[in-house]
Amino acid sequence: MFSHFDGRPARALCSAAALSLISGAALAETPGGTVTLMNWLGGQEAELFDDLIAGFEAAHPGIEIETVEVTTSGDQRGGIRAALMGGQQPDLIVNTWPSFRDELARAGILRDLSGSYAAHGWDGLVSESWKAASSSGGTVYGLPYTYGFRSGIWYAPARLEAAGIAGFPADWESFLASFPAIEAAGYPQPLALPAKIWAHAEPFESLLLRTGGGETVSKLAAHEIPWTAGPVAAALSKYGEMLRAGCCGAASTSLATEWNDAIDAVTVNDRSAYVQEGMWTNAIASNQYDLIPGKDYALAPFPALDAGHDSAAMVDAKEILATSVGPNPEAADLFLDYLVQAPGANMIAQAGFTVPSSAVDTSLYSPLLAGAAEMVSGHEVQFVLGDMLPGGLADEYRVSLQRFISDPSEENVMPVLEAIEAAAGRAY
Amino acid sequence: MSCANSSGGLGAMARTAAAEPARRRPLPDWGAAMVLLAPMALFFGVSVLYPLADTVRLSFHELRGLGGASWVGLGNYAALAQDPVFLATLWRTLAFTLSVTAISVGIGWTVGLLCAFAPRQTAPFRLMIFATFGISEAVSGFIWIGIFRPDSSGLLNGLLGLAGLGELAQPWLGSPGTAMAALIAAASWSAVGLPLLLTFAAVQTIPKSVLEAAYIDGAKPLATMWHIMMPLSLPGVRVAVFINLVTALRAFDIIFVLTGGGPARSTETVGFFMYRVSMTEFNLGYGAATTVVLLLAVMAVSLPAVIQRTKGAR
Known part of the structure; x- marks a missing residue:
């Protein structure tokens, strides 16, 4: 009996077993x-x-x-x-x-x-x-x-033109100088600042990036430098300069403005010339309102401050x-x-x-x-500062900036930063 | 044998006869009450008592984010007692609660009494006012956002402009004083329907003979309202005061939608503080301690009313 055994059935069995193992392995590898x-x-x-x-x-x-x-x-x-x-x-x-x-x-x-x-x-x-x-x-x-x-400003070219401004102001001084001109053209809130909940931190963060660079922002996010540090105070001081120059109309208007209302003010409601928010502005303007990018609205980098970080991007x-x-x-x-x-x-x-x-x-x-x-x-x-902060601190940071918008005086810079620093002391 | 059998049979019959009344005896009252209450008690235990006990337990722990909990005893309560933001919130909650209750009950009571003089003619009017009670606080918040918009597209500012009072137009939600006033107005609007309904219902229960006697005695409508309708509608008003106090005390939705607690926390009440601490800061132990404090406040308001209502029950 065994003399007739030529090994083919055994090989076939082995092959079948091997195939089943291989296919099983293959199946196991296919998630x-x-x-x-x-x-x-x-x-x-x-x-x-x-x-x-x-x-x-x-x-x-x-x-x-x-x-x-x-x-x-x-x-x-x-x-x-x-x-x-x-x-x-x-x-x-x-x-x-x-x-x-x-x-x-x-x-x-x-x-x-x-x-x-x-x-x-x-x-x-x-x-x-x-x-x-x-x-x-x-x-x-x-x-x-x-x-x-996130460190760009959306603007309505037609409104700058109406104010006699040729193109987006690329430097800080001409940016500040544009506010009275835009206001005179009939827009009492040249930059729609949505300070009701959170988006009012955007200009401050761009100013911090322009004055202190990404390293300062990172260190601040990790609380390796205090909120009362020089570059942070310099950035908030610049924010105060912008507010005092009449960027955003009455503080109460900003504090009652939601992020979406601010976008509408520049895109469809003909109330403001500038708004600083993220790339969702583009999606809303082009997809929801059917506006033409470049013509109806445009994007420019935050004005240069000549402090060595003008090309840095948030x-x-x-x-x-x-x-x-x-x-x-x-x-x-x-x-x-x-x-x-x-x-x-x-x-x-x-x-x-x-x-x-x-x-x-x-x-x-x-x-x-x-x-x-x-x-x-x-x-x-550099990543957005607000998103890098612990939840409790992010809230105190935005509330403190709301208080600063209500009183953007030079004297209020340190009290606001001290309040954030106190919250940072509890948050880490 | 047969006697024995017979006696055995009698004994069995006697035992059966003795057992029968026992089987037929109805459940005592307390037993029936327990059986009937069991499903509700189980539901109440799972949905209220257990979460409540867990919240109280959590309030004795430090638990931030997704980290582990550590026992801090009364630490959270001690911190709350020293937290200037929370203490300011307590005073603000008191002012908000009393204002909303006083305004809503005051308006509801007055309108309810006036409507009682012409019940049929004022039915659509009552229905319109009561409808606000059926609108959720969140929806109500969105309605009032439209009214208080900062520019002329806001209904209030638009109306002021049309009335030649454009100089009074302002961003109502953008400064602390006007934002709180706006919030109180919006919350009162939602709450005015209940006192109106309860007052009107209470006045309907006044016996006609009493009102007729007043009329025969020469009482004018105002005197009838003051001396008869107002005192006799008080039971309904008391219920409305109690419900509106508790509702305003734990208000959250309308604040969240209308002001977000701002500007700069100026409209933050205990209910909103609790949400912010628990869900934004995810400081769960501290948030739980706030919840317990709010619960005690609600109980302090509710207990006298519950005791008073229970005393009258048979």
Whole structure:
């Protein structure tokens, strides 16, 4: 019996076993299942995520992205914390606050992505500086997918023209001198300053960047220098100069103005010539109001102060953090990979947002968006100060600046900074 | 044997007869009450008592962000007692609560009494005023944002302009004094419907004979209102005062939407302070201590009313 055994059945069995092992391994290596994404974004940014998820799921039929929407008003971090403490275990979290990333990392919720950067080749697509911007304590936990230029001023060219101003004032003195001219042209609030909740910190942060540079901002965010330090006082003093020059009309008007009302004042309501807010202004003006960038509205860098940091740029960024509590890290990495590669990056660019990935086709940017990217690219870049501060301090910082807007005198500079410093002493 | 059987049978019958009344005996009152109350007690325990106990427990801990909790005993309460922002908030809450209650009950009571003179003709009017009670505070806040907009697009500033009083137009929510007044006006508007309804209902229960006797005695409408309708509508007004006090004391939604606690915290009440500390600063232990203080304040206001209402119950 055994003499007739030529080994073929055994080889066939072995082959079958090997094949099943290989295919089993292959199946194990193909991630599938559900990836949970915790997202708090609304409006056009939420719609962008819907498109990205649809594109990803079409490219990866075995994976489904389930979105957990955190719907808190005001500071979204409270809602995210509450959801996490309530037992949510997302694989990915959309984030924009470096201080919140630090907090999540300290709580052991985040997953080190350095292996994923190497394995998926993200190192070749995302620069070291962007990688560092998604890191806490030297460990990279997130992947930035969009960024925004925040030290720019949006303006209505027609209103400057009506005031007899040829082009956006590029230096500080001509910027200050433009306020009375714009007011005389019939705009009592030349710069719409939305100080009701938070956006009134933008000019101060740009002034701090222009006077002290990115290093000062970083040190202040980490409380390595006090709020009463010279460069900080100099920046607030400049803010006072701007307010006293009549930039923003009555303080009570600014303190009653919301961020969206300020954008409307420049874009559709014919009330102001300038507003300083983030890149969402572009999305609102072009997509919601159908205005023509460059003609109806334009963007210029914050005026130069000639203190050695005039090309420095303030940015915000949104990243997706990977968690250690989510059950599906491999599939989560595939979604991150989709965002950083050309299909996802181009979809983000087409929606009107600038993208840190080098895989993006920059010809998809509008001229205004390309200009904003140019203002960031190759320059000293600093993250928005307010988003780097611990929650309690950020609140006190904005309230103290509201008090300064009510009394922008030189004598009020140090009392305001001392109040913030006292809060900083409790916050770290 | 048969006797034995028979006696056994009788004994069994006797035992059965003795057992039957026991089976048929109805549950004592307290037992029935417990059975009927059990589902509600369970629901109350899970949804109110447990969170409340956990909040009190948390108030004795330091818990910031997503870090671990550490026992601080009465530390949070001691810090609250020394926190100038919280203390200012307490006074502001008192002023806000008393103002909203006085204005809403005052207007509601007066209008309710006046409406009682012509119930049928004033029905649509009463319905319109009471409708504000059904509008959520958040929605009400958005309505009042439209009224108080800082420029001429705001309804109030627009009306002032049309009336030739344009110089009085101002950003109502942009300075501390006017922002608090605006907030009190908005909160009172929402709260005026309940006292109106309760006053009107109380006046309807006044026996006609009393009003007729007053008429025969020559009482004028104002005297009838002052000497008869006002005193006899007091039970309804007391309920309205109690409900409006508690509602104003724990106000949050309308402040969040209308002023965000600003400018520079000038309209921040205890309810908003609690939210800011807990959800913005995520200082959960401190926020829990604030919650307990607010709860004690609400209980201090509620208990006399509850005791008084219970005394009258049979």
